[in-house]
Structures are given as C-alpha cells and as structure tokens.
Amino acid sequence: QITLKESGPTVVKPTQTLTLTCTFSGFSLSTRGVGVGWIRQPPGKALEWLALIYWNDDKRYSPSLRSRLTISKDTSKNQVVLTLTNMDPGDTATYFCAHNTYDFVVVPAAIYYMDVWGKGATVTVSS
Amino acid sequence: DVQMTQSPSSLSASVGDRVTITCRASPDISSYVNWYQQKRGTAPKLLIYAASNLQSGVPSRFSGSGSGKDFTLTISSLQPEDVATYYCQQSYSTPWTFGQGTKVEVK
Numbered sequence: 001q002i003t004l005k006e007s008g009p010t011v012v013k014p015t016q017t018l019t020l021t022c023t024f025s026g027f028s029l030s031t032r033g034v035g036v037g038w039i040r041q042p043p044g045k046a047l048e049w050l051a052l053i054y055w056n057d058d059k060r061y062s063p064s065l066r067s068r069l070t071i072s073k074d075t076s077k078n079q080v081v082l083t084l085t086n087m088d089p090g091d092t093a094t095y096f097c098a099h100n101t102y103d104f105v106v107v108p109a110a111i112y113y114m115d116v117w118g119k120g121a122t123v124t125v126s127s
Numbered sequence: 128d129v130q131m132t133q134s135p136s137s138l139s140a141s142v143g144d145r146v147t148i149t150c151r152a153s154p155d156i157s158s159y160v161n162w163y164q165q166k167r168g169t170a171p172k173l174l175i176y177a178a179s180n181l182q183s184g185v186p187s188r189f190s191g192s193g194s195g196k197d198f199t200l201t202i203s204s205l206q207p208e209d210v211a212t213y214y215c216q217q218s219y220s221t222p223w224t225f226g227q228g229t230k231v232e233v234k
Contacts, residue, residue, distance in 0.1 A: 049223040060221040117170040
C-alpha cells in the first residue's frame, strides 16, 4: 500500500524559505518510471502543479516558480524535499505531494498520472 | 504551457441525473488527460487516467471520453457522495496543468 505524508512548518514569514518534506512508503523512488510531485492549492482556489522528480533524478518545474523552487530526493530515506524561497502571502496554500506512475495505454508514449496523494500540509505566510 | 479550460465552473443536479463536465485543451494533447475528484477538505483522488481508463476501485458510474482537444467526464447517475469538485489535468507535457475545477452539488 502506497502512502505519502507531507511535513513542514505551518507558518512562515514573508521572505523566508519554505522547506517541505514528503515521506512515503510502499514504493521506491529508485524504481524505473516512478516519480513524486508537488501540487498546491490556495484557499478556495484550483490546484496548481509545482514540481516533479523522477526515479532517475530528472526534475521538472513550473516555469512561473522555477527561480524559487528546488526539488530533491533522498532514496535511502524515502523522502522528497521541496524548497520555495522568498515566500510571499500569495504562497499561502495547502501543499500536496503525490506518487506519479505511468501506463502505456496511450501509444507510443506512456501517460503519467498522480494515483496516490498525501493529505496535504497547510502553510500560511504571515508576519 | 498547455491550457486546460474546464466547464461549467459549477452545477447542481438531482440524485440519479446524468452529469457531464467538459475540458478543452490547447493545443491537441491526444489522450493525455486525467480526472480527479476532490471532496471538501481532502486531497484529490484519481478517477480516470488517459482520458477513458477507470482507476481501480472507482465506481463504474464514472466514465471519461475524448481525445485531441475535447474531453468529457460523465457521472451516469449522480449520487449524494459525488458532491465534490472535479478537475481535469494534462500530462502531455510539463508543466502539467489543471482545469479550473467544476463544483458539483446535489439539489
């Protein structure tokens, strides 16, 4: 059974750096094709995809946040870490991590989807 | 970035009604669309992947269709437990993007 859990501060001050950790079980991030991604949701708003790291350390980022985001993995600890620098009240949101897997139902390439999500971590940016 | 335009933004239907939510992609994304259900205060749940494939454990009243630019999520017979916000998402190319969401309520 795959599970993921987000952890980190609930409140950060403007200009500070947010560090969130996704601790997972039930899969290995060294397994070919697997990924872990981060998605956030401001209060009352839609989901926003942030970043993704694959088993081979390939990393993808949202262009609008690319200069502020870093994603990394520690395979031995079953953890993925997301940092977001220069926090602003507009970054107040619930942050989710999700297991990314793929299928070859769409030829010729695989389709990725987020099949298991953590419960989310609420982060408020306030002085 | 691939744009995902979802409609309607909200709807209200009676139990047993057929409900349809649409998502339009720009540009063409083949069948690289997934659908999620998010109930209030919880994480999203995968319903459909690759436009029409039902995720394991999801009730068969949910179905997806479409390819190219136009996609549809259908609930064949709305149930009270289907009250939620539904999102489409493209995984054709990063950055992956979501639709704006459709809030479904029961009359």
